[in-house]
Amino acid sequence: MKVAINRLKDFIPFDEDTDKIAELLTQSGLEVEGVERFESIPGGLRGVVIGEVMTCVPHPNADRLKVTTVDVGEEIVPIVCGAPNVDKGQKVVVATVGAELTPEGGEPFTIKKAKIRGEVSQGMICAEDELGLGQSHDGIMVLDTDLPNGTPASEYFDLEVGDVLEIGLTPNRADAASHLGVARDLKALLKKDVIMPDVSAFKVDNTSRSVEVEVESFKDCPRYAGLTISNIKVGSSPSWLQNYLKALGLEPINNVVDITNFILHDLGQPLHAFDLDQVANDKIIVKKLPKDTPFVTLDEKERKLTGEELMICDENHGLCIAGIFGGKGSGVSDQTTSIFLESAYFSPDVIRKGSQVHGIKTDASFRFERGTDPNMPLFALKRAAILIKEIAGGEVTSEVVDLYPVPVSDFEIDVKYAHIDRLIGKHIPKEMVKEILENLEIKVANESEEGFKAIVKPYRVDVTREADIIEEVLRIYGFENVLLSETYEAGFLAEHPAKDSNKLQYRTSELLSGMGFHEIMTNSLTKPSYAEKSGFLNVEENVEIYNKLSEDLGVMRQTLLFTGLEVLAHNINRRQKDLKLFEFGTAYFREEEGYREEKHLSLFLTGDKAAESWLEPSKPVGFSDLYTIVERLLDKLNIGLPNVEIIHEAPFEYALKLTLGEKEIGKVGVLSSKITKLVEVKQEVFFAELRWDYLLKKASGLKQYQEISKFPEVRRDLSLVIDKEVSFDTVKKVAEKAGGKLLNHIGVFDVYQGDKIDAGKKAYALSFYLQDNNKTLTDKIIDQSMSRLMKSFEKEIGALIRK
Structure with a gap:
């Protein structure tokens, strides 16, 4: 999951640099796996400045080229230009020598000093597409500005530049799958308040296009909200919205869809916009359709429904697989003028099942199947309506529909202070425990000397037990602040799993x-x-x-x-x-x-x-x-x-x-x-x-390992003549007993039986590897060890040592 630092600062202002924020989030359980630099124009237009054309004359050796001199601030440089509209006195955008440009739809290239048809050129006067600012290549960009020559072009174009965090979100932290969710953790870590977007400007303009909504099963859809917006103009989104989405790795589509994606990543609440003119009789029904009903999704694939997935329908057919993927016929297009905007809370189970059955994973299903905030749909709906009116125009033409018959209750968890100290392994003052929890929006109630009742909002789907509350305290207090004791102990020992x-x-x-x-x-x-x-x-x-x-x-x-x-x-x-x-x-x-x-x-x-x-x-x-x-x-x-x-x-x-x-x-x-x-x-x-x-x-799954010794191993060889009945295993046991800890390994590299030794005898050529893990062996110690071995062989197995 990606989070833009600049947008994070809108929720919770902070002065800490990106590295410090990444460190804090990682220590609290939101592991930052990487930091990327986002630039709305690749390269950030480094080396590109505002310049002024001082002279402009025809190229002596080419009809379509002109030779100019351009003031780029610190110097006046010659530039050969082929644009038909270049002229003396113009304010232009100049890529100086060494600047790297990424043209629209092209590969990056570096500006170099060159000779063009015999004339020196030390830069390039740029067109819009050459800078990656648009598609136009009709001529160079001519600016209307009083900025001094040499001013970086990035200042003129107000480029978006900022860091983006890549967070490895664990499955239990569905609450943190948004900028708001991350800001809530920073609130506890930095002890600063979260600033929520202002939705006080929301209002219903008229009720000329009301929509009837029916939910057949509130078990599958506990809350469903929506409203209509009419007279909108679908088009491209403003640059700030496009840059926000690009920073998160998303491609802008149109202003309405972009706003729903913005709300999803901003607040964690998925929204869906339907073309209202495609909704039969202005009626929305949340229900399940019969098994094997065909449904064409936005990717133009026809899918057979299983009868278990939740559908958003009108009176005639399905419009959308609820919380997962929209239908082809009801999506917002350039011809759309009126929309029905949906904001709901769906049961995680039904979304998870539908997503798995059809193999569809979307940003919306990712959040719904893990559990969203049932108290967010109305707020997100109003926030989106305000943005759509600002960017796409239009007016709210219905009352807000909000079907929520049985509100989802907060979690109430009994917590003992003694259990907090026991599981964390360190005493944390009661006042600090309460401060941490309240900064995490967990209310402390019914407090006594022994403990309290924690009231947890339902968006924290992972905090339902006393142990979860203690984990919340620990991750904000800091794992690094709990020092290891000199002895190790465990309050609970798990049973070893049965062998498979x-x-x-x-x-x-x-x-x-x-x-x-x-x-x-x-x-x-x-x-x-x-x-x-x-x-x-x-x-x-x-x-x-x-x-x-x-x-x-x-x-x-x-x-x-x-x-x-x-x-x-x-x-x-x-x-x-x-x-x-x-x-x-x-x-x-x-x-x-x-x-x-x-x-x-x-x-x-x-x-x-x-x-x-x-x-x-x-x-x-x-x-x-x-x-x-x-x-x-x-x-x-x-x-x-x-x-x-x-x-x-x-x-x-x-x-x-x-x-x-x-x-x-x-x-x-x-x-x-x-x-x-x-x-x-x-x-x-x-x-x-x-x-x-x-x-x-x-059999055991535990393999014993030991550190490789830094001291050298020594090899010594012996030749033994022994009775044929004496096995190598017997020889090995005698050697291990006599060699002690210094004997690492015994090997046999030759066995002889023949007429050169007595009948009933055999000769073993053995290698002995000696090593001390704490020091280098001296010749004296090696000789003593070999002497012990030879005496043991002679005494215990009647060996003759061949010298």
């Missing part, structure tokens, strides 16, 4: 897809023979189907393994041997008293890592490839690395059992050939099955 299992599953699927996996979905029904022949499934836990379609679909699966292997077999048999698959699915178990279901996640890897290429030879996938993927998956869920245990049990040839605490979360390994042959898969398959339900419980 669908979102977590989707994020996991995205991660796996990004690593080249394809998702599969298999049947929950499977063969009973898998449990009988696998050697690791309990046949007694099979959930049998009573009305089975076939023996191959006779039981519910206990694992995602076999249905996934069937997918592998299907693809491998069709020469698709390099596969990465995952599946979210349910496993089913029969128990003594009923049944149990578990959500699992399965991962399958088989074949080569990448397709064969001349760049590098193909390489088959390995156990570490799958385990790395599982680690990344757990990290994505913010679970952390699990404890691992090497196992040699079905369905695996070898595997790692993963646990968190005492709870098993899954297994990762290479499937035994006995298992893969059950499904006729003849290549090596790496498989992981994780208990997804349990992972969801452990």
Whole structure:
């Protein structure tokens, strides 16, 4: 939303500069997102002055040009001019060298010193369109003025120049969607009174063109006001009104429509003007029309009504979608001589619904659907009528219609002083609280030692509770004036939102897809023979189907393994041997008293890592490839690395059992050939099955971060010869215990098993990264740390340190 500083000063005079006003408004909740400089003529005619033609003679080398000398104040300069009306003694408008002009409908250009047909020219004598002042290009502008030569042209033309604030209006602050609304906040911030426009001059001239108004539902339209103005002349608006609209980013249309837009942005009250001669029998009816009634709006689009939108109609047809958009046939045109001027308060719900259904967003609907001031329609109507009579002529030819059977009541809110201090976190004197509220036009009544009753006018649709009153006090008092205490506390702790299992599953699927996996979905029904022949499934836990379609679909699966292997077999048999698959699915178990279901996640890897290429030879996938993927998956869920245990049990040839605490979360390994042959898969398959339900419980949306240390990291390498049975996880735990806080990370960059070391042994080449977040490590500290590590390896896992 845009607000012009110059117009704001008409409501509340102030001497503060634009930056200070922007700062005050931002601190109070009306965030100023930017400040623009508006100039009614682009460039502000800088470098353009009033000059006087001292001499004017024909150009020696061109028939249509003349050579002049022009007094521009500080000097007399030569200028070559092609205008037919230039002559000696004229007062003219001169663009001096360096001035930038923006011609009407053209691109900006800069005046430069030039030679035209051999004659020096140091400026340009301007026509109206060259200055952007109009369309005329018949000749140069000849002025009738006594202003001295060299006077800036901006002073002669009285150009409009001023700052415009771009305010990021939050949805709750509908009351601030106007210059008046912003001025009300400044009233409290600057402690100055708001000056309202004077409507005392309004009068009804006669009642020769009265209009009958009927409202069918005051629930949808609690207040409807209007009057007629006759004998008007529709035309262009005066420059002050056009400049006002241009500053706000609006294009002037005609004087009547421009005045309604002026009132909307000035007072926050949308108005609508109907061509009275297009209103059948001079009768206005506010009602809903039947579903599928066609209606052509001002943009010449035919829309089918839903039957729910509120319409402004005459006795024959619809004229306007109330509060949203006017109809094509009833709008003000150059031929209009009489108008019916509408000013209403519509229910926000009905306007919001109509705007959304038709996808129409206008300045009027923006305000109506958030809630306007029900006490403003009559004032705005009189203000607009006065301006129309001043600018477009005419006379008010009807009494003011104002249908308002049930006035909207003020909000009455009980407020406790103790609650103000508790929620703000600071004691604010009672007198200051009352002053702030009264400056915000919130009346303080029934005051006692404990509190008071706040009477809030209905245009403040966002202030209906005690907490809202306290927020009003705080934003004017100043958030920056409430200092943070040394300790933090909260009067209320909100419950953590429930985890969204669908979102977590989707994020996991995205991660796996990004690593080249394809998702599969298999049947929950499977063969009973898998449990009988696998050697690791309990046949007694099979959930049998009573009305089975076939023996191959006779039981519910206990694992995602076999249905996934069937997918592998299907693809491998069709020469698709390099596969990465995952599946979210349910496993089913029969128990003594009923049944149990578990959500699992399965991962399958088989074949080569990448397709064969001349760049590098193909390489088959390995156990570490799958385990790395599982680690990344757990990290994505913010679970952390699990404890691992090497196992040699079905369905695996070898595997790692993963646990968190005492709870098993899954297994990762290479499937035994006995298992893969059950499904006729003849290549090596790496498989992981994780208990997804349990992972969801452990998953956290909180990611832990820490500041990057400014002190350098140090790397040291060791080569250990250890028994084959000793896992890297064991080595890592010993290292973490001995290395303490200085040990950041451990890496394995080589593993050797062969005839150069003893049988039953393997060699690990390890890298250790040491770092202190508070200081640079010295050689002495590094050597002590490495010595501790070597002693721990020798003592706890019987390692031989290769030096």
